Amino acid sequence: MRLTRRQWVALAGGAASFGPSLVFGQAKSPLLIEGKKTLFQRVLTRPGAGLAPKPGGPAGKAAAPFTAFFVYERVTEGGATWLLVGAGSQGKTEGYLREADTVPWRHSITLAFAPPTNRERVLFFRDRNALTTFVNADNAATESQRIAKEITAKGTLGPNNPVIAAEPEKFVDLQKQFYLLPVLEASSTLLKSGHRTRMVKVASITQDAPTAAPPPAPAGDSGISNFNSAVVFVIDASSSMQPYIDRTRQAMEEVLRQAEEGKVGNRIRFGVVAFQDDPGKTPGMEYLSRVFADPNQTTNKDQFLAAIGKVKATKNSTRAYAEDAYAGLDEALRKINWNNFGGRYIVYITDASAREGNSQFASTRMSTDQMRTHAQERGVAIYAMHLKTAEGQKDHAIAEAQFKRLTAWPGKGALYFPVEAGDPAKFEGDVKKMAKALVEQVKSPEKALAAPQAGKGDAVQDSVDAVGRAMVLSYLGRQQGVKSPPMYESWASDRDVKNREIPSFTVRVLLTKNQLSDLQNTLRRLVEAGEKAQLDPGSFFNQLRSAAVAMGRDPSRLGQGQAKNLEQAGLMGEYLDGLPYQSQLMSIDFDAWTNMGVGQSQAILDGIKSKIALYQRFHDDVDRWVKLNPAAGDGDRVYPVPIDALP
Structure with missing residues (x-):
């Protein structure tokens, strides 16, 4: 899917991160995001951050990079802002962090590198102007290959080079080496070629503190013979x-x-x-x-x-x-x-x-x-x-x-x-051809690492070559523990420099187990309300009010004239507020729903049911749930849900 300019702006400046929705009688609870009733402020630690026992005091306990904390207080001491933080939302705090040592988690959106099929590696630039000049150059694709190879060989291009880093040569597996690319800013640009691309300012956060310069890649491709x-x-x-x-x-x-x-x-x-x-x-x-x-x-x-x-x-x-x-x-x-x-x-x-x-x-x-x-x-x-x-x-x-x-x-x-x-x-013959091509790929996996070539004219072989390259790069990334580049803030293009139709990133929403369960339950209630309303369209509002009460939502927002669609009705959890995607379900006008034919409304309900089934697969996929703070509860583990899988 493609995001509109308005959606990217929402992504860059949208609501802060999410937190559990209930706090039971603690003397202190995390700060709420402005304008929200259930979402708490959270931050992620930069490498080198340390917890101090009091504002302005010397750091004692080091905080591991990439750790998520809830924010309980903001105080100023010695000209700097300090945050009182805790691992969870239950009121237990762990100390103070300098705000400068944290990244505010303003939304639950993160980017991930797209599969490396038929695209160049992403380059990260120091500023937007340098990126804009680069992507408008006639030789951008050739230069991208040269720069990426130089970074692979040297590890860094030096402090005066406009390019800070490159996407690793081997694919970074989000499951094995979880990382965040939270978006800090985003804007759309029309290139000289007539294509439109988005420039995104990201903060790359990995689980390792950076060294003075990233080490060069090891010689050869260790482990490829075991593919x-x-x-x-x-x-x-x-x-x-x-x-x-x-x-x-x-x-x-x-x-x-x-x-x-x-x-x-x-x-x-x-x-x-x-x-x-x-x-x-x-x-x-x-x-x-x-x-x-x-x-x-x-x-x-x-x-x-x-x-x-x-x-x-x-x-x-x-x-x-x-x-x-x-x-x-x-x-x-x-x-x-x-x-x-x-x-x-x-x-x-x-x-x-x-x-x-x-x-x-x-x-x-x-x-x-x-x-x-x-x-x-x-x-x-x-x-x-x-x-x-x-x-x-x-x-x-x-x-x-x-x-x-x-x-x-x-x-x-x-x-x-x-x-x-x-x-x-x-x-x-086709089965034999495909199977033999896959056997040959295992026999000589190093051939897959060569730059993508023009098609050979054989559809089966071309597809095995293209997908095989992504598979080999992903395998090597997992075997070698390849990680996203260390902590930095930089600019990148969301489209491949060679083929503007190919995305460089996938967009994901980090949902906790509690939130995914809430989303499933909400959608089930909506399906029930929609199916009952098919028999009596005039009862749709009453069905939604009943669903709102059952889910602990505010049924008063469903009054005629106050809410024109499901998004305005507030039935969905606040964790979906402000997300940069177009939702067919949430934007349906109530009047349109009431006058909709049974066939059309049933198609929408069927789509919701299919997503509920997919969310159950996400829930059961234990390997992909990530705990962003070791001290957090299991309910705060997150799953990187693809944004186009949302309702």
């Missing part, structure tokens, strides 16, 4: 699919034999997940979805071939032409431990579209966009092999549009490969 991959086939096992299941097995027999002969069989593992339909509701079904081969446990060719040999298409028809494919994808994403692999691929094979979250037969309740986010949060790329058989002709256009959205990979586009007429021989 490994998991490739999981998620196969439609409905009644029409047996010929393609057999062809997949035949193709993989040759691929696995060659992998073992090349002595890389232990570094590329294959798995199989199949899906049919709910056996409790559909006669003749053996399972809804099942893992037949887990790549963590399938160590050789014979094991894989035996496992895929057990996958048999059902002889009975499923409940609809569209299949419950997202049950199979969800099974693969949740049941398989992807963290053990550098390359993470799903090859999704089907001859029919997938049931969206609004289908009465969809078990996951997740729609296409949420399933894509679910996969990419785990660093998994989905390739779709769409068998365009004659029987499914009426479904082809629906499935193609759906699969292109499902497989969209940042910086590359759709990883979608149709097999015209469902030709079994062509399908087998």
